[in-house]
Amino acid sequence: MKIKLNNFLILFLCINTVTAQNKKILFGFDEIPQSLMVNPGTNINYNRHIGIPLLSGAYIHAGLTGFSIADLFANDGIDINSKLRNLLEQTNRNDYYTVNQQLELFNFGFRLKNPRDYVSFGFYQEFDGIIYHPKDIVTLALEGNQEIGRAFNLEDLSFKASLIGVYHIGINRKINRKLTVGVRGKIYLSVFNTTSVNNSGVFITETGENNFYNLQLVDANLSLRTSGIVNNNAVFSKFLFSGNMGLGVDLGLTYKLEEGLEISASILDLGFIRHRKDIRNYGVKGNQMFEGLNLLFPTEENNEYWQSLEDEFEEDLPLDTLNVKYTTTRSTKLNGSFAYRFGKKNKNDCLRSESKNKLPNEIGIQLYTILRPRRPQFATTLYYYRRLTEQLRIKTTYTVDDYNFTNIGFGLTTHFKKYNFYVTADNLLGYVDLSKSKNQAVQFGMNLIFE
Amino acid sequence: MKIQKIISLLLMSVIITSCVSDVDFNQVDDISIQPIVKSSILYFNATTNDFIDPITNDPITFISDTTDMRLFDSSLAQEDVTKIVLKFNIENTFNKNFNLEYIFFNEANEVITSIPFNIINNNILEQEISYENGDLQNLLSAKKIAVIATIEVNQDSTTPSMFLNFQSAADSYFNIVVNEN
Numbered sequence: 001m002k003i004k005l006n007n008f009l010i011l012f013l014c015i016n017t018v019t020a021q022n023k024k025i026l027f028g029f030d031e032i033p034q035s036l037m038v039n040p041g042t043n044i045n046y047n048r049h050i051g052i053p054l055l056s057g058a059y060i061h062a063g064l065t066g067f068s069i070a071d072l073f074a075n076d077g078i079d080i081n082s083k084l085r086n087l088l089e090q091t092n093r094n095d096y097y098t099v100n101q102q103l104e105l106f107n108f109g110f111r112l113k114n115p116r117d118y119v120s121f122g123f124y125q126e127f128d129g130i131i132y133h134p135k136d137i138v139t140l141a142l143e144g145n146q147e148i149g150r151a152f153n154l155e156d157l158s159f160k161a162s163l164i165g166v167y168h169i170g171i172n173r174k175i176n177r178k179l180t181v182g183v184r185g186k187i188y189l190s191v192f193n194t195t196s197v198n199n200s201g202v203f204i205t206e207t208g209e210n211n212f213y214n215l216q217l218v219d220a221n222l223s224l225r226t227s228g229i230v231n232n233n234a235v236f237s238k239f240l241f242s243g244n245m246g247l248g249v250d251l252g253l254t255y256k257l258e259e260g261l262e263i264s265a266s267i268l269d270l271g272f273i274r275h276r277k278d279i280r281n282y283g284v285k286g287n288q289m290f291e292g293l294n295l296l297f298p299t300e301e302n303n304e305y306w307q308s309l310e311d312e313f314e315e316d317l318p319l320d321t322l323n324v325k326y327t328t329t330r331s332t333k334l335n336g337s338f339a340y341r342f343g344k345k346n347k348n349d350c351l352r353s354e355s356k357n358k359l360p361n362e363i364g365i366q367l368y369t370i371l372r373p374r375r376p377q378f379a380t381t382l383y384y385y386r387r388l389t390e391q392l393r394i395k396t397t398y399t400v401d402d403y404n405f406t407n408i409g410f411g412l413t414t415h416f417k418k419y420n421f422y423v424t425a426d427n428l429l430g431y432v433d434l435s436k437s438k439n440q441a442v443q444f445g446m447n448l449i450f451e
Numbered sequence: 452m453k454i455q456k457i458i459s460l461l462l463m464s465v466i467i468t469s470c471v472s473d474v475d476f477n478q479v480d481d482i483s484i485q486p487i488v489k490s491s492i493l494y495f496n497a498t499t500n501d502f503i504d505p506i507t508n509d510p511i512t513f514i515s516d517t518t519d520m521r522l523f524d525s526s527l528a529q530e531d532v533t534k535i536v537l538k539f540n541i542e543n544t545f546n547k548n549f550n551l552e553y554i555f556f557n558e559a560n561e562v563i564t565s566i567p568f569n570i571i572n573n574n575i576l577e578q579e580i581s582y583e584n585g586d587l588q589n590l591l592s593a594k595k596i597a598v599i600a601t602i603e604v605n606q607d608s609t610t611p612s613m614f615l616n617f618q619s620a621a622d623s624y625f626n627i628v629v630n631e632n
Binding site for chain 1: 473474475476478479481482483484486487488489490491492493494495496497501514515516518519520521538540598618619620622625
């Protein structure tokens with residue numbers, strides 16, 4: 001137990017961000033082929049790309065709102081139990097803990113005979129998990145039901161986790177000098193999924209009518225749905241063929257308003273997964289109250305008060321294990337940006353094609369939303385992009401999201417002949433002391449790009 | 452490629468040398484929580500009719516009942532409870548005194564502990580009994596409870612509206628330690 005908990009915490013520490021899957025640095029960074037994965041309608045200024053298998057795109061992000069590792073584990077001589085209590089008091093039910101990880105196995109793209117069209121396809125694996133801080137349930141565990149009249153909200157229990165493989169193919173078309181649009185179709189293969197959202201009900205202890213206490217469960221409705229967890233012996237084959245499949249689509253566009261001004265937008269993972277194999281669902285629904293065992297002093301012995309109480313519980317709060325098929329929706333993401341390009345063109349640029357001939361500076365604002373079980377998460381990013389040389393371009397970002405106002409990110413991409421390497425990292429200040437960071441994301445990869 | 456290597460090296464070194472202030476995860480071992488769980492145990496309301504034999508109509512001097520009681524069965528209760536406070540509230544509106552025995556039995560039907568009450572007529576008795584250490588371990592082996600209520604006779608006769616109301620509950624104090632060792 002102890003080792004597992006430590007590993008879990010260290011995982012948070014090492015990979016440490018907040019707004020999940022906000023690839024703000026990659027968005028609009030169109031020299032990097034993986035920017036097609038955040039906007040299928042981005043500008044493409046090359047003819048072919050080959051992602052280095054397994055190394056073309058690795059992304060990891062972990063975040064927690066509420067408190068940081070150091071808040072709890074700092075070696076400051078303060079009793080951990082009082083720190084824990086204070087932190088739990090500050091933390092509210094909309095705080096969350098999240099991890100997202102993606103790894104591209106392959107990613108290729110090429111321009112069709114019609115030079116307006118660029119096709120890209122690939123496969124990536126993704127793990128995504130989010131758990132909201134179950135405030136009332138934690139309080140119940142910590143304090144018990146000692147406070148008469150205190151209602152504990154079972155709605156606070158909300159989490160989901162999934163491991164999927166994604167096959168995708170997209171097409172990017174330059175409609176005219178101003179407008180580029182793109183669409184990407186996705187097939188999701190679910191390796192496992194566990195979902196417990198939309199729980200409801202209240203647990204409350206009140207002064208009883210017939211006895212000291214009346215323990216009540218009111219309108220309880222709890223459910224846990226899982227697929228792929230039973231019979232979990234063939235994880236790898238499930239990436240290739242899973243009975244639990246789904247479909248999704250990414251849409252995007254870039255529109256040039258006038259020279260130097262551009263807007264772009266994308267919607268990602270508008271999709272669902274239908275779970276039909278290896279399903280194990282649990283549900284509890286009903287009302288219950290307990291004032292104690294009521295003795296009736298019958299003349300015969302053998303009184304089954306306890307047994308009838310248990311029977312009553314089972315009847316009023318039946319555990320439903322119906323393994324019915326279910327559908328989950330993907331966490332849909334929305335991106336939008338407004339960019340302004342400026343500066344002097346390099347002399348050499350005159351010799352280059354129109355698409356390469358872009359101004360070396362860009363500033364802009366990006367908006368990001370991800371739809372989550374309880375409410376959407378939002379982020380706003382200001383950024384500056386600079387083409388330092390033909391070989392090296394950089395982008396710096398400043399992001400404000402749910403609970404973090406000091407998120408400065410940095411990305412760079414290098415282009416030596418056909419070799420491309422890129423890396424993006426957000427919340428750089430977090431690296432000053434990872435244990436105090438609530439939010440860290442890193443992405444990097446290598447491609448061959450043919451112009 | 453050289454510059455590329457240098458840049459990756461630089462980035463890696465930033466990530467590797469990034470600081471982690473003095474944190475001590477071993478503090479997890481010191482985490483302990485102390486919830487208090489309140490639960491009713493049993494109750495009854497015995498009226499004049501309960502003290503009359505339904506067949507012979509003769510007065511009955513005592514009544515008794517027994518029930519299984521598995522409230523302390525969970526391993527959490529067995530291992531992590533440090534104190535139990537039993538609470539009683541007994542109201543006697545009869546014009547007679549009552550002697551009441553509240554008896555706990557273990558799995559082998561042996562008496563663990565027996566709590567006597569004397570409730571004088573037209574009176575309310577409130578009582579709390581705290582169990583810790585050895586007494587607590589004894590109490591936690593309880594699987595059954597019996598109640599015997601005896602009327603002290605040779606007093607005035609009863610009237611129908613009289614009752615003996617009995618309420619009992621337990622406040623269990625837990626101390627749950629993450630790492631027991």
